[in-house]
Amino acid sequence: MAAELMTVEVATATAAGMKAIGAGIAVGLTGIASGIGEMAIGSAAVGAVAENKDMFGLALVFTVLPETIVIFGLVVALLIMFQ
Amino acid sequence: MVQTSSGPGPYIYVSTRLRVRKAKLLASEEYQRMLNMSLPEIIRLIGETEYQKEVDELGTSFEGIDLIEEALSWNLAKEYQKVIELAPGALKEFTMAYLRRWDIYNVLTILRGKMQGMKEGKIKEVLIPAGSLDRTTLDRILKEESCERVADSLKSWKMYPIIAAEITEGCSVGSFSKLENELYKRLYADLLQVGKEGLKGGDQFLKFVQLEIDVKNIKTLFRMRGDGSEEDAKKFFIPGATFSPEELQHMNQMASRDEVIDTLSSKIKGKSIQVALEELRTEKSEQEVDAELTRTQLERMEQLSKINPFSIHPILVFLEKKKHEVFNLLAIARGKESRLSSETIEKYLVI
Numbered sequence: 148m149a150a151e152l153m154t155v156e157v158a159t160a161t162a163a164g165m166k167a168i169g170a171g172i173a174v175g176l177t178g179i180a181s182g183i184g185e186m187a188i189g190s191a192a193v194g195a196v197a198e199n200k201d202m203f204g205l206a207l208v209f210t211v212l213p214e215t216i217v218i219f220g221l222v223v224a225l226l227i228m229f230q
Numbered sequence: 231m232v233q234t235s236s237g238p239g240p241y242i243y244v245s246t247r248l249r250v251r252k253a254k255l256l257a258s259e260e261y262q263r264m265l266n267m268s269l270p271e272i273i274r275l276i277g278e279t280e281y282q283k284e285v286d287e288l289g290t291s292f293e294g295i296d297l298i299e300e301a302l303s304w305n306l307a308k309e310y311q312k313v314i315e316l317a318p319g320a321l322k323e324f325t326m327a328y329l330r331r332w333d334i335y336n337v338l339t340i341l342r343g344k345m346q347g348m349k350e351g352k353i354k355e356v357l358i359p360a361g362s363l364d365r366t367t368l369d370r371i372l373k374e375e376s377c378e379r380v381a382d383s384l385k386s387w388k389m390y391p392i393i394a395a396e397i398t399e400g401c402s403v404g405s406f407s408k409l410e411n412e413l414y415k416r417l418y419a420d421l422l423q424v425g426k427e428g429l430k431g432g433d434q435f436l437k438f439v440q441l442e443i444d445v446k447n448i449k450t451l452f453r454m455r456g457d458g459s460e461e462d463a464k465k466f467f468i469p470g471a472t473f474s475p476e477e478l479q480h481m482n483q484m485a486s487r488d489e490v491i492d493t494l495s496s497k498i499k500g501k502s503i504q505v506a507l508e509e510l511r512t513e514k515s516e517q518e519v520d521a522e523l524t525r526t527q528l529e530r531m532e533q534l535s536k537i538n539p540f541s542i543h544p545i546l547v548f549l550e551k552k553k554h555e556v557f558n559l560l561a562i563a564r565g566k567e568s569r570l571s572s573e574t575i576e577k578y579l580v581i
Contacts (some may be wrong), residue, residue, distance in 0.1 A: 190239040194246030197430075 170224035177220025184213030240318035241540040247316060248548040251309075253394060254280060255555050258581040264562050265572040272563060281305050298563040299355045302556045308550055310360035319546060320429040324542045326362070327424045327435075328549060330388075333361035334413045336368055337384065337393070338406055344377050345404055361389065377401040390417055412476045415468055418443055423468045434541040435532060443471035445527045447478055451490070452510070452519045454482050472497055474504060487511065519575050524580050528554070554580045 192206035241518035256279065264272050276298065277285035284301035292300050316323045334532040336357045340508055343353035350372050357372075359365040374380045381397040384390050425436030447467050454463050454530065463482045473494075481490045491511055495504050506526035510519060528550060535543035558579045565575035 186237070186239055190242035191246040192526055195241040195250050196249035202250075216255050 166227050170227045173220045173223040173227065174217070175220075177217045181213040182218045184216070187212060188213065238540055241321065242323065244316050244318060244545040245540045247312070249545050252544075252548045252551055254466070255551055256559075261558060261562065261579055264559075265575060266460075267566075269386050269563065272299045272559075272566065276301070276559065284308075294347045295563055295567045296355060301558055303356060303358045304550065306556045307365075308361045308509070310358075310549065313545060313549065317429065320431050321542055321545060323429060324431070325525060326546055327421055327535070327551070328546060330361050330420070331414075332358050332418055333363045333389070334388070334410070334417060337371075337387075338364060338410055339382075340371055340380055341367070341377055341400070341406055343411075344374075344380060345401070345406075351512065367386050388420075389413055389416055411466060414446075418468050418470060434534070434538050434543055435447050438543065438546050440471040441500070441530055441534075443468045443525060444473070444503070445474055445523050447471065448494065448507075449483055449520055449523050451478055452514055455490070456489070456516050456519075472499070487513070500530050500533075502533065512578065515577075520581055528580070573574055 150178050167208045183229050192202075195202045231464045253501050260275075264275060267275065268292055268474075273285065273294075277289075279425070281301055284304045285297065288297055288300050288304070288399045304363055314322060314329070336359065340353055354369075354372060357368055359368055360535065363371075369381045371380055374383050378397060378401055381393050381401075384393055387393070392412050393409065396406075396412055400406040400409045405454055421439045450463075450466050452526045454466065464475045464479045467478045468474075473481075477493075479494055484490050484493070488511060491507050494506050498504060498507070503526055506522055509522060514522070527545070531543065531550060535541075537543075561578045562575055565578070
């Protein structure tokens with residue numbers, strides 16, 4: 148009986164832990180992916196702005212576009228954590 | 231400064247900067263407008279573009295055609311030096327190797343100027359110190375009185391052995407065409423060597439060098455055929471690309487123009503060059519053939535820069551287009567100064 152009770156507790160704790168790990172992976176990996184995307188766009192944006200200051204606004208918008216990937220990751224993480 | 235950056239970032243940065251610079255170059259409509267203007271109007275227009283700083287700085291010391299020549303060569307040299315500063319890692323090596331051709335241009339200009347007894351200041355106006363021989367070195371060489379002494383002052387230059395071997399004959403005959411051929415052959419051999427050294431992006435640089443050699447050889451071939459020259463043409467061709475000098479010599483001896491174009495088209499890569507070769511089937515003047523092939527080379531380079539967007543190609547396209555912009559402006563200014571018609575000047579433009 149005691150052994151069975153322990154097993155349920157462990158299972159609950161493991162499920163919560165797995166959820167936290169899943170949420171972490173969702174945010175972490177999408178963060179890395181955004182970084183990779185922004186590295187290329189950011190380099191190009193800085194290059195373009197260095198030559199033509201008028202491009203600043205447009206360059207900034209393009210640079211932050213990959214941030215949407217992190218937002219998707221964050222939404223998935225929140226769904227996992229609070230569902 | 232030690233460069234610690236790695237990854238594609240610096241390549242993307244410099245490629246984008248040069249793409250933006252390329253976009254700022256004069257459009258073909260601007261040349262058309264200039265063709266209908268007088269020289270003072272052209273100077274005013276040039277003074278409102280990217281050349282404004284140079285025109286303003288030199289405006290007090292020079293005027294007319296001298297001002298344009300000096301301002302354009304200053305701007306070109308400045309732009310080239312800026313590109314060398316910007317280029318990261320291996321791209322800097324390739325850019326510097328590409329710019330070494332300006333050393334040959336400068337040395338030959340000085341030698342020819344000295345032979346024709348031109349004034350030091352006049353020769354200086356047309357020099358473009360963009361290669362390994364900087365402004366100070368060129369000023370020192372310019373001060374030398376005779377052709378032989380000019381050659382002696384170049385002892386530290388990489389290509390001095392070729393100068394030493396050919397200068398006596400060149401100075402005595404008063405023509406440096408043989409020296410020019412030998413220097414360019416050595417330049418292209420060096421460029422091929424740089425491309426094969428195993429540096430990152432070397433393959434792409436090699437593609438450009440081979441394209442340039444091919445175009446140069448085809449231009450020479452059509453010029454030789456145009457002149458009807460029966461002499462041994464092998465020595466005028468540059469080895470290392472699609473065609474060997476022997477093959478080109480064989481084509482030079484072919485009777486029919488169509489046969490030559492068929493042989494060239496069957497071996498050469500790149501659709502744009504094949505299309506340009508087809509255009510050359512009809513008899514055209516030497517100038518038209520040259521302009522057509524130069525345009526095709528630029529087109530092909532553009533294609534390569536789109537296939538390899540973060541390589542040496544965007545840099546080379548900018549360098550080449552900038553050079554042609556300066557040459558176009560010089561052609562317009564000199565043409566206007568000599569009172570040539572707009573139609574005649576237009577033939578010399580690469581638009």
